[in-house]
Amino acid sequence: MAVSSVRHSLENVSVIADVRDFLALLKPRVMSLVLFTSLVGLFVAPGHIHPWIGLVALVCIAMGAGAAGALNMWFDADIDALMTRTATRPIPRGSIPAGDVLGFGIALACGSVLMMGVLVNWVASILLAVTIAFYVFVYTIWLKRRSPQNIVIGGAAGAFPPMIGWAAVTGSVGxxxxxxxxxxxxxxxxxxxxxxxxxxxxxxxxxxxxxxxxxxxxxxxxxxxxxxxxxxxxxxxxxxxxxxxxxxxxxxxxxxxxxxxxxxxxxxxxxxxxxxxxxxxxxxxxxxxxxxxxxxxxxxxxxxxxxxxxxxx
Incomplete structure (x- = not known):
């Protein structure tokens, strides 16, 4: 089945999703590693951060990671439908309309960046915004379908979380x-x-x-x-x-x-x-x-x- 025809059929999906479908959009297994490395960056950074502020930072990072995952699934829905490993994701399976996934991802991305800036600091917020944008625009949209170096360059997105944790404490990048x-x-x-x-x-x-x-x-x-x-x-x-x-x-x-x-x-x-x-x-x-x-x-x-x-x- 051609990628274009798969994308066309996905655009016509209209269903009601449950909570598990939206959780799947967040890529929870990837998110767990993102959160852990962020936590390490937060703990090894010099200085002090109030526990509640640290928790808020981790929540923002989790939201940002989920946003990146959802936007990745929205853009890649056509090729996800062709791959055994990803065919059961919410959009290819028909459990969530693509437009809803796009809106969900954008809302999470904007909310996480704004909340990080207002409640933690703007350096961490900017790093979080760069991470989401890099994963969506550089890796997903630009490199993934064009270059075998997609993982080498695009992998930078997954390397930012400990820097964000560090910046949440220090307000800087050391x-x-x-x-x-x-x-x-x-x-x-x-x-x-x-x-x-x-x-x-x-x-x-x-x-x-x-x-x-x-x-x-x-x-x-x-x-x-x-x-x-x-x-x-x-x-x-x-x-x-x-x-x-x-x-x-x-x-x-x-x-x-x-x-x-x-x-x-x-x-x-x-x-x-x-x-x-x-x-x-x-x-x-x-x-x-x-x-x-x-x-x-x-x-x-x-x-x-x-x-x-x-x-x-």
Whole structure:
């Protein structure tokens, strides 16, 4: 089925949605990771924020993430209907009219940015607005259907949340928050390319130029290894800027070795085009990996572990 015909049929949907459908628009699994990394940015930032203001900041970030997810589903409804992984989303399934999703997303986006500015601070508000706009306009509308670099560049949107948490406390953007940004930015390509490897047929059917579709699986496996090798030293940077201590250094190094091991296994399997076990293993591990990296930063930030300052890293 052509993308254009799918879009036409979706425009004629008229149904009554329930609460679960609107919750699905928020992409709750993605939101949970966004909220967690934001929480870490908020806790490791220097200074003090009233607990209620911190909670408001997290609510605003959750609303902004939900807005980005809803607007992404609105624009991508036609290709979502062609992909097995996304065919049951509310618009392709016919549970919410596309126009309602657009209005819902815009309302959440405007509300979250305004509330962040008025109740927290305008630096965090601007960062939240940039994050939503980047995900919707740069990734979803511009890059996703045009370039195999969609994940590399577009992944910046998912890297902003800890910076927003940091800015909520400090009212500024420091080198430390940029380091947190870089960790997620470098993590995103191997994470999503692992998914794209075993979902390549889905992306090809929908005409989305993901790396495996454009350059093939062998090249994608190679790129996963390259970005994994870049990711691991990036995760050590918090020690270089005085944001983490020795426990973090040890744990992140061990986790990094395992990440490279999973990526290397993918590369070794490059000739086994139909075997996706190594890609699925890396995808699953990459989620645990990022969670543990940021969990260690959170634990050290809460417990007051003595932080390192290692400019040689």
């Amino acid at each position: 080198i430390e928050s940029i380091v947190l940004f870089l960790i997620i930015f470098m993590w995103t390509p191997p994470h999503f390319w692992a998914l794209a490897l075993y979902r390549s047929d889905d992306y090809a059917r929908a005409g989305v130029p993901m790396m495996p579709v454009v350059y093939g699986q062998v090249e994608t496996r190679k790129q996963i290894v390259i970005y994994s090798l870049l990711l691991v030293p990036t995760t050590l940077l918090p020690c270089a800027v005085g944001l983490a201590g020795m426990p973090y250094l040890i744990v992140s190094a061990v986790l990094g070795v395992l990440f490279i091991a999973f990526a290397t296994q993918i590369y070794r399997d490059r000739a086994k085009i139909g075997d996706y076990r190594s890609a699925k293993n890396l995808f699953a591990y990459s989620i645990v990996y990022l969670f543990l990296i940021f969990a260690m930063l959170l634990v050290e930030g809460v417990s007051g572990v003595q932080r390192l300052s290692l400019p040689w890293l």
